[in-house]
Amino acid sequence: MLQKIRNIFELGKKEIWSILRDPMMVILIIYSFTAQVCITASTDKGTVRDAAVAVVDEDQSPLSHRMIDAILPPYFTRPEYIDPAILDDKMDHGRYTFAIVIPSNFQRDLLAGSKPEIQINVDATRMSQAFLGNGYIEQIIRNEADTFLQEASKKGAPQVEVVIRNKYNQNLVASWFSAINDIISNVTMLAIIMTGAAIIRERERSTLEHLLVMPVTSFEIMVSKIWSMALIVAIATLFSLIFVIRWFLGIPIGGSFALLTLGILCHLFAVTNMGILLACFAKSMPQLGLLMILVLMPMQMLSGGDTPFENMPVAVQYIMQVAPTTHFVAFSQLIMFKGAGFSIVWVPLAKMVAIGAAMFFVSLARFRKSVAS
């Protein structure tokens, strides 16, 4: 038993050396957990920001000017007045996401009660901005019309106001979400690539074959890869959370840090096992690379980090229960934003561990065979 632990420790130490002796790999790990996190934190993830707006104002009335002036950054760029003749062309080229057309005599018709019509053209190929931005513009226009009418004492309205409270992230600062999401995807990507490739490399250089002649079991080899790779990624992740996310980007992390660390470890257990499983099926490094893309991409996109999980087709939601990322995204939102305690987060944690363990046993059964072939 003691010898088993010693073997696992020694083999793992070797893995850490092999990463440290690859300068490119060290640079890439550092980059992906520092600079890249900062860059992606500043990227826009489908929230409306600086959307380009064009206006065709055929009314030229105080009201129309008021409406147009109310369209402001940061959501929108200052609207540009354009000629209706070139509107289509400009939209075709993606110059504007929104084009508002205010018909002539809009203000007069409005006051006369003859229901005029404002048209908003939306470039629907920009899915995320299209919906939200359109909503904002409608709101702005209605608000301006309401205040205008009230000032002109032409209209009374019920005195009901709506107050929206966004819990956990009142101002909906997107960088919180994207920065943490980026770390999650880094963790997943790196852990799978490193463990998977470590096994394929040993197989290609026939060092694995040599190990299996020695008093070392497949179990020990697999566990050694899991702990060493998980350790490297865990250190990078914690570093990134403490220094980059919290300190440099100033993003508050709610909830227990210890619990978050535990979650990261559970996730690492699951994804490192996934790397091993992929390596058991791939025969060469290119095959592994392709398999990895085929698994990683859907896992990232469908785990709920990029788009809300509830919106996916039910079948996809069920399938994605097998992916550890789904549970990790849920877990990290619970911890980081909602400050949830162990009584709530143990469910995703248990699921991640279960998924990891299942993959571990499948790989264990295939491991020796995949080396001998």
Next chain:
Amino acid sequence: MDIPRNDIAVSFHDLTLSYGKKLALKGVSLDIKSRQLVGLIGPDGVGKSTLLSLITGAHAMQGGELMVLGGDMRSKAHRNKVCPMIAYMPQGLGKNLYFTLTVEENLQYFARLFGQDAAERRARIDRLTKSTGLYRFLDRPAGKLSGGMKQKLGLCCSLIHDPDLLVLDEPTTGVDPLARRQFWDLVDSIQKERPNLTVIVATAYMDEAQRFDWLIAMDDGKILGTGTSKEILDRTGCADLDSAFIQLLPEEKRSGHKTLVVPPLEKGDGSTAIEAIGLTKRFGDFTAVDHVSFKIPKGEIFGFLGSNGCGKSTTMKMLTGLLPVTDGEVYLFGKKIAGGDIETRKKLGYMTQMFSLYNELTVRQNLELYARLYAIPEDDVANAVDAMIDRFGLREHEFALPSDLPLGIKQRLSLAAAVIHRPQILILDEPTSGVDPVARDVFWEMIIELSRNDKVTIFITTHFMNEAERCDRISLMHAGKSLACDSPARLVEERKADTLEEAFISYLMEADATATEAKEAAAVQETAVKEEKPRNAFVKWLAKYFDLRRWYSCCWRETLELSRDRICTTLAMFGAVILLFVIAFGISMDVDDIKFAVLDHDQTIASVNYVHNIRGSRYFLEQPDIVDHDDMDERMRRGDVAMVVEIPPDFSKNLERGAKTEVMFWVDGADTSRAETINNYAEAMHAKWMANYANTHPEFGSAGQFDIQTRYRYNPDVLSLPAMAPGAIALLLMMIPAVLSALSVVREKEQGSITNLYVTPLTRSEFMLGKQTPYVVVSLISATLLVLITAFLFNVPVKGNVLTLALGLLIYCILSTGFGMLASSVTRSQIAVIFLTMIATLVPATQMCGLISPVESQQGLARLIGSIHPTTYMLLVSKGSFNKALGFFDLWPMLLTMLIEVPFLLGASILLQKKQES
């Protein structure tokens, strides 16, 4: 070609070279005459290989002067000129070969690189393979050849183009005696046909050195002496070169060396260590080992001899339990071998034919690792490691990485690792291949000691006859069968031969027809050397940098390799299709089925009416009512509800009175984009309710009503699919091609076949573009599939111009594979290159290039990356063509931008790729 008719082929003066701090060549000077067979002898790691790699131009020069074939090797122009005249076979088993290609294809590739036409290639390949006994194996993949056969193939590859200077670095390491004889006959006959040919060989076989015209003895980065073998023998006063070589060494290295005596095997307790009964292994219909039986008593040194590829290594793998046996039984110490038996493995020491220790660990770290894995107590580890380091002369390399060490030293390290735990059975697969005579004797000394003193049973394969003679018994194997098994002396007697080698060869000749083939080979007619077709000056000038034929041969080889890997090709073509389905059906940007619950403090008709307004929407899904704020916190934290509507007490009273009242919407802000959508919906629902209320209550009047009509252009139904699919095409065609092409280059770096770039006339641009081309084609096939599926299966037809889209995709595929090429030229390991390409493609392409939100919305560095990344422009082309009916005249600026990026990307990747080792 015209070669300066002077008599000096290679001349160097004060040549130095260092690897980091270590000085490998300490200012050597020498003239090597042409038309000779020159032997380079010396212990391992004294700079032989370094010298040879400088002479061939594979390694960049550092200090001193070097003239090869009448020109200065520091000049790039001269290197390019003489490169086709030099052939180089690097050290190591099949280092310059492509393992998935067959023997024939490997040879074809090299022949094509030198611009030979089909008939000439055929003739040369037949001649070379017949004379080396590879003719029967033309269709076998190089990876499936035995070690010795790989060496032969490597040699054939370097001889394919009639070089003027042939440089062989330990070419016969691991080659069986018969094949070695054939091999040297081949070199002789080539030299007869081409009297201009100069051959420089580094070798560890002293019997081979005997036949060389001139010998150079090296030690410790310096030249000890030169002369013909007779001169050297006279000078040292020795009878054979083996001992002469030892005599030449400085005093301290010689010390302790004595002629080995093998004490006779004492009768032990008669117990059997290894027993094989009817051992058989079949791979498909090929029988690698055919009913082999032997019984080895404890403490015996049992030699296993045989021609290359006769099943020796396979037998060993079965003994170690690595390969399951097809038929028959193996017993170690009377116990039947089982794959998972840890106890048996502890008693076993094993050394593979290929170096199989860790290149990432230093020599010392490797030994420590093995010591611990073999359960040596922690206190003894340092001692055991030190003992091995001293015993095998590894002290000066203690902290070096194996990848920087010459083959001989690596072999010693492997040996040390195999015996560090004092095993009871040692299984050694050609342990002394590539090891110098002194080190070999040291090794055998140890073997003998282990066997005689510690009663260790040793199972060894070798191609050195003097080593075979030291075995207690040897088994001769051929084509999977055991021909004879007895003591060396008895075998010689039985065959009535003078030496063991003769006996061995006579056994082989009897069993095999290879020898006759070799004779036939001599009769094969030499092909007439074709006159080169006259080419105009421009074509000649261009050919220096880019030769279409060489480009094509590179392309052809890559295509073959790719097509060998069926799984890979399939995934490369259809992987993107699978992902397209995932993206198209899995991702939806619209938010619906938002789980909401109500906290109604009012409980009146008006408040119920307000809630009813929300309940009716398809976007919302009502959950059981909330009881209080604690309940809300709890349920929102769990994610059971995403939005809570809180209606204040006195809502309806205030409403009727016209007094101010507030409805509160609590939204789960953890997912920002979803939260924003919910905010939006909430506002809209509220506005709708307000308008309704005003309409139904006449006191608010009818003035001031207007409509806002929203026209969703290009995708009127606001479906996710038409918006996502064209974007997904751009995304997918970036990642997969980039990873594939990047790996194709870095694989060669890891496996060593990159040497071919260093030593053949292949230029960097031919190499890189040749490798890239097949991947561009594969990506285009994949692109076509994606477009067809989007258009016909998803019903998102191309509204714009199909040809424009096709042109865009072509440029884009060149760019994405180019990305991979660029990544490959700056990395060395496959792990790093996969990671690098993922980072450089996946993150920018999904987040910064306008897939989700436009580049204009990005800030800072993300904006900069987004505005130069080709995916940005491909997205515009793809969305423009699919959704917006844009044609060439609308999209040409994007196409042009991508086109401009092509030479930059390819140029950078070619320039960053090194043409010489440094």
